[in-house]
Amino acid sequence: MAIVRVGFIELWVRDLEKSLEFYEGLLGFRLERKEGKSAYLRGYEELEWSLKLTQAELPAVRSLGFKVDERGMEEAQAWVEQEGLPHRLETDWGRPRMLRVQDPFGYPLVFYAGAEKLPRMLQEYHLYRGPGILRIDHLNLFSPEVERATRYYQERLGFRLTEYTEDEEGRLWASWLHRKGNVHDVAFTNGEGPRLHHFAYWLPDPMAILKAADILAGARRTNQIERGPGRHGISNAMFLYLKDPDGHRIELYTSDYLTVDPDLPPVRWSLNDPRRQTLWGHRTPKSWFLEGSLLLDLEGKPLPTRSSPLVGIPEHVT
Amino acid sequence: MAIVRVGFIELWVRDLEKSLEFYEGLLGFRLERKEGKSAYLRGYEELEWSLKLTQAELPAVRSLGFKVDERGMEEAQAWVEQEGLPHRLETDWGRPRMLRVQDPFGYPLVFYAGAEKLPRMLQEYHLYRGPGILRIDHLNLFSPEVERATRYYQERLGFRLTEYTEDEEGRLWASWLHRKGNVHDVAFTNGEGPRLHHFAYWLPDPMAILKAADILAGARRTNQIERGPGRHGISNAMFLYLKDPDGHRIELYTSDYLTVDPDLPPVRWSLNDPRRQTLWGHRTPKSWFLEGSLLLDLEGKPLPTRSSPLVGIPEHVT
Amino acid sequence: MAIVRVGFIELWVRDLEKSLEFYEGLLGFRLERKEGKSAYLRGYEELEWSLKLTQAELPAVRSLGFKVDERGMEEAQAWVEQEGLPHRLETDWGRPRMLRVQDPFGYPLVFYAGAEKLPRMLQEYHLYRGPGILRIDHLNLFSPEVERATRYYQERLGFRLTEYTEDEEGRLWASWLHRKGNVHDVAFTNGEGPRLHHFAYWLPDPMAILKAADILAGARRTNQIERGPGRHGISNAMFLYLKDPDGHRIELYTSDYLTVDPDLPPVRWSLNDPRRQTLWGHRTPKSWFLEGSLLLDLEGKPLPTRSSPLVGIPEHVT
Amino acid sequence: MAIVRVGFIELWVRDLEKSLEFYEGLLGFRLERKEGKSAYLRGYEELEWSLKLTQAELPAVRSLGFKVDERGMEEAQAWVEQEGLPHRLETDWGRPRMLRVQDPFGYPLVFYAGAEKLPRMLQEYHLYRGPGILRIDHLNLFSPEVERATRYYQERLGFRLTEYTEDEEGRLWASWLHRKGNVHDVAFTNGEGPRLHHFAYWLPDPMAILKAADILAGARRTNQIERGPGRHGISNAMFLYLKDPDGHRIELYTSDYLTVDPDLPPVRWSLNDPRRQTLWGHRTPKSWFLEGSLLLDLEGKPLPTRSSPLVGIPEHVT
Ligand SMILES: [Ca+2]
Ligand SMILES: [Fe+2]
Ligand SMILES: [Fe+2]
Ligand SMILES: [Fe+2]
Ligand SMILES: [Fe+2]
Structure with missing residues (x-):
């Protein structure tokens, strides 16, 4: 499938202001939009947002986003139908075409093609923070x-x-x-x-x-x-x-x-x-x-997890 | 055409020892092989040689190498035949399949697929020089x-x-x-x-x-x-x-x-x-x-050049 | 004389806001105090202010400050009297003992001993700017x-x-x-x-x-x-x-x-x-x-300059 | 006492070649002289050797060297006599005047004034290693x-x-x-x-x-x-x-x-x-x-050590 690259992640957080104080305030992410309970952020090289934070009851991962080209979008559509995977078409800010799918392992993938471009910040070095x-x-x-x-x-x-x-x-x-x-x-x-x-x-x-x-x-x-x-x-x-x-x-x-x-x-x-x-x-x-973060299914419910048959952690641990 | 990336350059130099003193001695390129009048060098991340220096009467550029995959090799072959471009199949050290072609503008391109791998040096930091x-x-x-x-x-x-x-x-x-x-x-x-x-x-x-x-x-x-x-x-x-x-x-x-x-x-x-x-x-x-370097044709003769109709160099020149 | 180190400079500037936009806004100097037409700034390692900007009619250098210890202060006093140099005792923000003197070449030196300490910022990396x-x-x-x-x-x-x-x-x-x-x-x-x-x-x-x-x-x-x-x-x-x-x-x-x-x-x-x-x-x-900046005398008048008998600038100039 | 700075250390090592392979080979110290069982090394900024390695039966510290000026040399001499400390005048390579003394705590100090200068290497960047x-x-x-x-x-x-x-x-x-x-x-x-x-x-x-x-x-x-x-x-x-x-x-x-x-x-x-x-x-x-290194007395015998009354190591230990 013609996936271009990882494109974004959406996280559920319990206190949006606290999260923004971390991501924007300390790490210097650019906050591009706040709307309702969600905030959209990006790095200085990016022309699209790549981090979405949404205030919610529990911390979890809502979306693992992958950018695709036109062909990739069709391939993704064909794949979810062929495999019979739970899926849904969606849109988000500046993302008119998104395909949300829970893959066979449970990962909440979102494929998207096209995206509105934000102004180029790469060389606006006087605005860099963090x-x-x-x-x-x-x-x-x-x-x-x-x-x-x-x-x-x-x-x-x-x-x-x-x-x-x-x-x-x-x-x-x-x-x-x-x-x-x-x-x-x-x-x-x-x-x-x-x-x-x-x-x-x-x-x-x-x-x-x-x-x-x-x-x-x-x-x-x-x-x-x-x-x-x-x-x-x-x-x-x-x-x-x-x-x-x-x-x-x-x-x-x-x-x-x-x-x-x-x-x-x-x-x-x-x-x-x-x-x-x-x-x-x-x-x-x-x-x-x-330690890790829970994933959400299409309805926003946390996915059950199971432990691995490969037990034991490597040596060289503190 | 399925070109993967630029892959190597071959330069004609007038004094191989002097050139090696510069590329290997000062810049720290890894010299991987010297054979006859040629030397093969690479950077620390590369698994293939990427710089070939050949002693010759005049300084010039012998090859502009591009790595291709299997399909790319076939496409390149089809392209040169369709366009009627001067071309020749060649081999070199660790490069069993090379297609040399003079493109319509005169650039001495070499497409190659597959290459013998040299040992991985990326993390051999104690051996880095320059x-x-x-x-x-x-x-x-x-x-x-x-x-x-x-x-x-x-x-x-x-x-x-x-x-x-x-x-x-x-x-x-x-x-x-x-x-x-x-x-x-x-x-x-x-x-x-x-x-x-x-x-x-x-x-x-x-x-x-x-x-x-x-x-x-x-x-x-x-x-x-x-x-x-x-x-x-x-x-x-x-x-x-x-x-x-x-x-x-x-x-x-x-x-x-x-x-x-x-x-x-x-x-x-x-x-x-x-x-x-x-x-x-x-x-x-x-x-x-x-200033620039002359290119060579398939027979190793310097290509004639012509000046550009766009004359004048930009402002901001010393 | 027991001079410890260069300690500060005071500059006359024509537009204090414009200067602060440069020194504080772009270069990230810490602005510690603004009072009347003057601003006091410092670097992140310093416990004392080191740059004083004062709005005035013309751009010039008011003070070249040197930190001295107790003995240095006495030596400086003895020196200016022995040489008959124009001088004056002064104070400034957090600088209770300053000796201003115009040296034999005209440089507006200020010797100071003791200084109120500002909070240590060296390891407050989250507050660094520029x-x-x-x-x-x-x-x-x-x-x-x-x-x-x-x-x-x-x-x-x-x-x-x-x-x-x-x-x-x-x-x-x-x-x-x-x-x-x-x-x-x-x-x-x-x-x-x-x-x-x-x-x-x-x-x-x-x-x-x-x-x-x-x-x-x-x-x-x-x-x-x-x-x-x-x-x-x-x-x-x-x-x-x-x-x-x-x-x-x-x-x-x-x-x-x-x-x-x-x-x-x-x-x-x-x-x-x-x-x-x-x-x-x-x-x-x-x-x-x-190009250089004019100096001021004890009365705040620009010092006349004279050209050097060593004429000609070095080669290697653009 | 007019001590200028720490100046050198002399270490006893069990295998000089192995030590040189570490200090010169890996860390890139400049080896300036090998004589008998000793080697003299320095960093690229130094004009004097600062590390002396001497092959011996046991690993230990022979000297902790401090550079002094003329007055410092006299003060050091007066101090050792006044305190009745074990001491000895010595010389070493390029160090014509050294005063070795065991201080009241047992540390094997060496004060030296003057030193022959080695060629300046600070800007010989093509020779830097490590x-x-x-x-x-x-x-x-x-x-x-x-x-x-x-x-x-x-x-x-x-x-x-x-x-x-x-x-x-x-x-x-x-x-x-x-x-x-x-x-x-x-x-x-x-x-x-x-x-x-x-x-x-x-x-x-x-x-x-x-x-x-x-x-x-x-x-x-x-x-x-x-x-x-x-x-x-x-x-x-x-x-x-x-x-x-x-x-x-x-x-x-x-x-x-x-x-x-x-x-x-x-x-x-x-x-x-x-x-x-x-x-x-x-x-x-x-x-x-x-873990630490034993010190030697003036006769080259290891100094006995005693444990500290302040027991317990800090928290935050792995
Ligand atoms: Ca055009
Ligand atoms: Fe990772
Ligand atoms: Fe370039
Ligand atoms: Fe300077
Ligand atoms: Fe230390």
């Missing part, structure tokens, strides 16, 4: 069946594998899949699911990652720094993981690599390689393996 | 007929326009065209041609651009720094232009933006906008508008 | 008698020489003199004087220098970027020179070196060494050699 | 009597306090003391002692700190990364702690702040403030509180 959030980069999804989901997303949705984690018995614990030409648009991580593990935004360079940590520290919110700054072994990217006021995990991410080659060999990582999680050998906090 | 050259990013071509070349590369070769420079009368002076999802794989620049204006390599971040300038200065080779470091208005990238020992111009380049959206509106720049060449308003040296 | 101005670093003074001024500041005021520029005949064209342990607190530059050439603030790192240029470009104020970003040969620092709305020149500066060793050999530069002005060989705009 | 080690910055010493040592170093040796850690009962757990105008030349840390906790070198900027971690990771030596990269609360510096092949701890350090003001108020940190050790709230590994 570390300089540029654009949405990827979604990372908890799954109790990583192997099956990975195969399905490759075969039915056209994603391409760049890196993966295996144990000694050849069982797949995590996979990184892309459409847009860098390491991933979507990753699957072993664990209780379906849930969102995190969503990630691209920053201009590693110094911006450090600046984000400094900003959180300045604001006396180090408790929201879950992990990093560090350099991933997988993806080679510099990262920082933050928890938003509802516990949704956002990653600030930069400097992975180009993956457009059709003959690019996927990189295999052994489950207990200490350089996998952090190239520098840092241990990962336990919360990182356990 | 500013940390990562991968080939783009080719910039002088043309006396930018408008025609731009249209042809879009319509026949499948390139997509991201930015362009126009004068007040709507005449096209320069264009940026991509396949791989950032600002360009190929650009056309008005001027005497066909010639190569420059080729460019991606660096990890703006600090690496500054480091490259420091290295040239340390080696007392500031005369080889032609322009920069600076930030382009067009592409938003940080850049540094160097002249190699034969006068071939290489750009070190980083931090442009993602261009995969099918509805991405191309950015228009006015010819005399001072922020176009350098976002910071720097003037460009005259040499930058005049 | 490129992150940290602290005042140095003053650069035009003088038609660099050699005499340099000797006097060494012998009578206790400054120590770190670098200097000479022509082939051994005549001194410029000197860099310090108290605080980096390359300079004061520099003298040959030219019409006495005038201020520029004052400089320290930034955290070279990326911040680039960010400052981006901010000016974003605000469409590239005409206020006079020179840089670049790396000095002299001092090894990264720099950017800006003109404020009144034409006062401010340098953003970082990454020079430690100079506390008593046996540190001063670095000699030849007048026409291209690496002196910019390590990377960049040429310097003519304005940089000609 | 992350770009610039200069020695400070020594951190384990002490079971931090309060007494701190007072003595202030009162008898002229050090000035910039930051300190206290518990709720007002007991001093750590102190930072300087001479050269940044946060410290020497720090005392509560724990079994006298021992060396670590020595530190200044790097050009935070990106160099990240690069050092990448280099260790590339070389598959993450086990030698003990802590960081991170930003200290205390000192505000970016840091990385490494263990050398003998377990000596070296810190790579950059971007603290200017401390020359005589009225600079010392910064107080509470023992259990999570932002103290790492501004970002990172926990510190236990080894960091326990």
Whole structure:
């Protein structure tokens, strides 16, 4: 399917003002519109909104948005009908054509083609605030069946594998899949699911990652720094993981690599390689393996989750 | 045509040792093979060689290489036959299937599918030398007929326009065209041609651009720094232009933006906008508008060039 | 004399709001107090104000402030009386003991001991704006008698020489003199004087220098970027020179070196060494050699200037 | 006493080649001389050697060197005689006048005045290797009597306090003391002692700190990364702690702040403030509180150590 890239995420949050104070106030996201209980935000490089926050009773993930071209929209339509998946046509602000679908694993996907363009801000550097959030980069999804989901997303949705984690018995614990030409648009991580593990935004360079940590520290919110700054072994990217006021995990991410080659060999990582999680050998906090965000079904009800048959978290955990 | 990305450049140089002292010694390219009068080099992210230097009587450009997939190889074959272009099948080190063709404008294109992979060096940071050259990013071509070349590369070769420079009368002076999802794989620049204006390599971040300038200065080779470091208005990238020992111009380049959206509106720049060449308003040296590298035909003879009907160089020149 | 370091500068500006829009709005200086026609600003590392802007009829330099310890205050008092220099005791906001003096060359020096401390902002990173101005670093003074001024500041005021520029005949064209342990607190530059050439603030790192240029470009104020970003040969620092709305020149500066060793050999530069002005060989705009700010005498009248017997500006000028 | 700054450290190592492979090969220190069982190294900014490695039976610290001026040399001589401290005049390579003394706490100090200058390498950027080690910055010493040592170093040796850690009962757990105008030349840390906790070198900027971690990771030596990269609360510096092949701890350090003001108020940190050790709230590994290097007496015998009456390590430990 002609998916172009990950396009947006919609989160349910319990206190919109508190969330905006985090995303707009500290991280410097551009708030483009507030309407009713929802707010629309974007990074400085983006011409479309990519983060929608909606005030609700419980924190959850409403939509995982993927941009498609015209052909992609038709393919998506054909796919949901063929598979008999729950779906619905929708619109949103500046998004006249959206197809909402609950995929076979429960993930609340939204495909959209076309979008109204917002003014170009990339070079309006005097208006940048925070570390300089540029654009949405990827979604990372908890799954109790990583192997099956990975195969399905490759075969039915056209994603391409760049890196993966295996144990000694050849069982797949995590996979990184892309459409847009860098390491991933979507990753699957072993664990209780379906849930969102995190969503990630691209920053201009590693110094911006450090600046984000400094900003959180300045604001006396180090408790929201879950992990990093560090350099991933997988993806080679510099990262920082933050928890938003509802516990949704956002990653600030930069400097992975180009993956457009059709003959690019996927990189295999052994489950207990200490350089996998952090190239520098840092241990990962336990919360990182356990905590995630609930997903919503088409009616806005939280999806039940189930635990994974692959139990045990890797070594190298704090 | 299913071109994946720019893949390599082959340069004729007059003194291979002097060239290697520049590319390998100062810039830190990895020298992967020396055989006869040729040397094969790559950046730290690349799994294939991307720079071939061949000692010859005169400095010139032998090949402008583009990576294609299987379908792309067939399409290229069909295209050259349909257009009746001079062409030849070739092989090179680790490149079993190459199609060399002189395009209608004279550019010596080489399409290749498949390539033997070299060991992954991206995370072998202890072996990095110089500013940390990562991968080939783009080719910039002088043309006396930018408008025609731009249209042809879009319509026949499948390139997509991201930015362009126009004068007040709507005449096209320069264009940026991509396949791989950032600002360009190929650009056309008005001027005497066909010639190569420059080729460019991606660096990890703006600090690496500054480091490259420091290295040239340390080696007392500031005369080889032609322009920069600076930030382009067009592409938003940080850049540094160097002249190699034969006068071939290489750009070190980083931090442009993602261009995969099918509805991405191309950015228009006015010819005399001072922020176009350098976002910071720097003037460009005259040499930058005049000097380029000769191209070779299939027999290895220099292609004649002609001047452009669009005369006059922009304001904002030193 | 026990001078500690350069401490502040007071500038006369014609439109305080316009100046604040530049210093506070674009460069992110912290505005700590506005009172009558004056504003007091500081960098994020400073515990005292370091920039005072006062609205007046003409742009000029009212004070060149130096922090002294108790002994320094007595020494300064003894010096002005011994030399019979025009002087006056003063106070200012948070500065209970200031000695204003017009030195033998006409420079309007102010020595001050003790100062009320402002809250520590260094680690309040969430409040940083602009490129992150940290602290005042140095003053650069035009003088038609660099050699005499340099000797006097060494012998009578206790400054120590770190670098200097000479022509082939051994005549001194410029000197860099310090108290605080980096390359300079004061520099003298040959030219019409006495005038201020520029004052400089320290930034955290070279990326911040680039960010400052981006901010000016974003605000469409590239005409206020006079020179840089670049790396000095002299001092090894990264720099950017800006003109404020009144034409006062401010340098953003970082990454020079430690100079506390008593046996540190001063670095000699030849007048026409291209690496002196910019390590990377960049040429310097003519304005940089000609334009400066007038100084005021104790009564607030502009000091007459005279041209230098050393005529001709260096090569390597655009 | 007129101490200028920390000047060098001499370490005993068990395998000089292995140590050089670490310090010169990975970290890029400049090896200036090898003679017998000793090697002399320096950073790129230094004009004197600052690290001496001597092959010996056991790993230990032979000398903690401080540069003094002429008056300082006389003061040091008077001090050792007055206090009746074990001492000896010595010379070393390029160091004609050294006074070795065991201070009242057991630390093996060496004062030296004058030194032969090595060629200036600061701007020889083409010769830089590794992350770009610039200069020695400070020594951190384990002490079971931090309060007494701190007072003595202030009162008898002229050090000035910039930051300190206290518990709720007002007991001093750590102190930072300087001479050269940044946060410290020497720090005392509560724990079994006298021992060396670590020595530190200044790097050009935070990106160099990240690069050092990448280099260790590339070389598959993450086990030698003990802590960081991170930003200290205390000192505000970016840091990385490494263990050398003998377990000596070296810190790579950059971007603290200017401390020359005589009225600079010392910064107080509470023992259990999570932002103290790492501004970002990172926990510190236990080894960091326990492991250190033995010191040698004038005869080259290891000094006995004793544990501290202040027991318990802070919270926020991994
Ligand atoms: Ca046209
Ligand atoms: Fe991620
Ligand atoms: Fe280019
Ligand atoms: Fe300056
Ligand atoms: Fe330290």
